[in-house]
Amino acid sequence: MSLKTRLSASPLSFDRDAIAEIFAQLALSAAVAVMRVYDTDSHARSKPDKSPVCDADEYAEAIILEGLATQLPQLPVLAEEAAAHGHKPPCGGSFILVDPVDGTREFLSHNGEFTINIGLILGGVPCAGVVYAPAIDRLWMAGAKAYSCNVKPGMPLPPLEERTPIHVRQPPREGWTALASRSHADAETDAFLAGLPINERRCAGSSLKFCAVAEGGADVYPRFGNTMEWDTAAGDAILRAAGGIVLDAAGLPLRYGKAKEQFKNGPFIAWGDPAIATTPKLSPKTLASLSKASRN
Known part of the structure; x- marks a missing residue:
């Protein structure tokens, strides 16, 4: 079944796994711009709420928003930097959330602990998502099930057989x-x-x-x-x-x-x-x- 067929016109009947794959590839594409800034002057500054922002946030968000507009035009998108400039479209219960660089402080301190986040909300519930940590080439994704994989910025998303299923654990008796x-x-x-x-x-x-x-x-x-x-x-x-x-x-x-x-x-x-x-x-x-x- 083609990806186009798997994406219904009704958001509530979307194939969550197909959405996650779109999110993952967009995160990998945005990561190229993020890592280019990571190795240069990021032009850090403060937003009105005093939180930091830098070139990586804005470059990555532009790439992700362009891709979402092309591939998932049915869904409104609430993105961090656009929202900071007053752009908050009516979202209802079904929409996409974008944080182009989650952990900007970590990005600016060069400790590698920052991620690119894209999540799907259906009926007020998070139903698909991608978290990509480009400094360590590690990607986590979920639709109906959750997976992780190793992949470098700009590379294709590995096929399903090369992803590792992940699951929570029961807490150890020793603590x-x-x-x-x-x-x-x-x-x-x-x-x-x-x-x-x-x-x-x-x-x-x-x-x-x-x-x-x-x-x-x-x-x-x-x-x-x-x-x-x-x-x-x-x-x-x-x-x-x-x-x-x-x-x-x-x-x-x-x-x-x-x-x-x-x-x-x-x-x-x-x-x-x-x-x-x-x-x-x-x-x-x-x-x-x-x-x-x-x-x-």
């Missing part, structure tokens, strides 16, 4: 592994993890944390600071397809398309094994302040 943000450590994360049987805690940048949990390298990733939907959608899709779950502060699966909140996420916990998933054990006062901060 769990927790992941935390490298650039956004906070007391709330420390307080939450203190109540769990954590044996090892590691820090990482960008959506690599979702992918580590998805492929069974860690058990939990809490995030209480501000994030946007484009930061999490692709990694969330991969984790869910690998058998995990991402819960919000109310203990419900994280939802997307929160236009009234300007597409901001509140606190969330990414879990490998849903059987151990709990809501954040924080005081109502702390949760209220975190929720208020996410709306501002």
Whole structure:
């Protein structure tokens, strides 16, 4: 069956695996521009919200948006840099989220922990996604199932038989592994993890944390600071397809398309094994302040 046949005119009946393949090839193409900037002056500057942006963000986003307009014109696209300039198309429950360089701070520090993220939202749920880490030639993708593979920027996506299926793990009896943000450590994360049987805690940048949990390298990733939907959608899709779950502060699966909140996420916990998933054990006062901060 051709790719064109697999893509229905109705977004809710799209072939998620076919969408993931489109996302993967676009990420690989955008990565060429990203890595070209990585080795030169990236012209870093601050956006109005004080977050960093550089040439790589803008070059990659332009490549991805052009490809999506050609291959998936049926779906609106919410992309980080376009949104920063006020372009937020009506999305409804079905749309695409793009973060052209997730982990710009890591990109600028040259530690390699940055990714290109593209996620599909259907009915408010992340249903397909790609996370590509071009500095380490590693790509994670998911539609109905989740896979990883090694591939260099600009190269064709490896065929299915050369991709490795990934799945979350049951937490080890000797203790769990927790992941935390490298650039956004906070007391709330420390307080939450203190109540769990954590044996090892590691820090990482960008959506690599979702992918580590998805492929069974860690058990939990809490995030209480501000994030946007484009930061999490692709990694969330991969984790869910690998058998995990991402819960919000109310203990419900994280939802997307929160236009009234300007597409901001509140606190969330990414879990490998849903059987151990709990809501954040924080005081109502702390949760209220975190929720208020996410709306501002």
